[in-house]
Amino acid sequence: MEKKEMGVMSVKSEEDVGVGGGSSSLLNGFQFSSVFDFYEVEKSSSLGFMELLGVENYSSLLDVPQLSSTMSSMAHRQTTIMSSSDTNGKDCSEVLNQLPQTPNSCSISSASSEAVNDEQHNRTLVDQVQEDGEEEKQKTSKQLKTKKTNQKRQREPRFAFMTKSEVDHLEDGYRWRKYGQKAVKNSPFPRSYYRCTTVSCNVKKRVERSYTDPTIVVTTYEGQHIHPSPAMSRSAFAGVQIPPPTGALSGGFPATNFGSVLQENNYLLQYQQQQHHPHQQLLVNTLSSLSNPYNYNPFTQEKKLCNPGTTTSFLRDHGLLQDVVPSHMLKEDENFIYQYGSKVINKENNSTTLIHLEVDE
DNA sequence: CGGTTTTGACCCGCGC
């Protein structure tokens, strides 16, 4: 495998790097530093990705089916994968949708971010119960504690992205129940917490608006759906035949399933856009168009296979990406990633839409 | 009336 060093763009969370790191800029907890390392490969596989991630022990990454399959899928779609390892040597990876540098290539880079400590420690409860109400709370707390202690909570892979949208909660085809809202430090905009309403589906997502650019919504998905998108049935209800998931994506329904679900949601998007809701479904739009080897439109019954071996097929067929990415960014430029990152990150150009995917295991 | 949202309290990890 041939590598070519070109430059890198790293993305870190705020707590990982602290506030105000050099020339980098913060976007509500995400820090974007300058380009410093970047690899270009001629051909790639999911394993090739891992090798390029520079991760010493990447077995954990490969153990995550949806992540592995996602990367494999992205390889076929020539998407840039970004990974990281922090100062403590812990690994995580981040994904940034990008256009390929050259034909037959995908771009991998290495960055940093701190892994989250998932250890659940026992807590000492107050021995004396002073009031009846207090006692009830203690009971509840104890039950919670036992539950959490027994089943060690492990963080699912997380995918974060930013979308320029007037709507905070972007429709993605799934049904969500809001279970919390918190004020975000240094931001006038709160962060909302959602859970998938489907029973036993533990997928969560956070939605917050960037304080540096209030037009940008930062959405973070965590977990994997164990069910198809309700949008599928809605599409079916509309008389649309949905093709089955293909390839490596058929195993499950990741929260940001880069395959089947979003692909199908894409149809809903198009329908909604027809229904004059242009500000919704941008995520679905983007991810679907970027990651699906198949671009199937049930409304036109058209099914395209984007050949992973050619850049032009992707460039010409932006899918719905062009809905959120200015056309001048969709060009076959060797420095695209750098320019892409610069525009979005440093210039705070209001006309620019940032699409960022973060895989945080 | 059932599902969803709101919101204050609580839990937990982490840094000092």
Next chain:
DNA sequence: GCGCGGGTCAAAACCG
């Protein structure tokens, strides 16, 4: 140990 901030719970309010 304490405070802070992120994340979650759960009762009340809201809504179709």
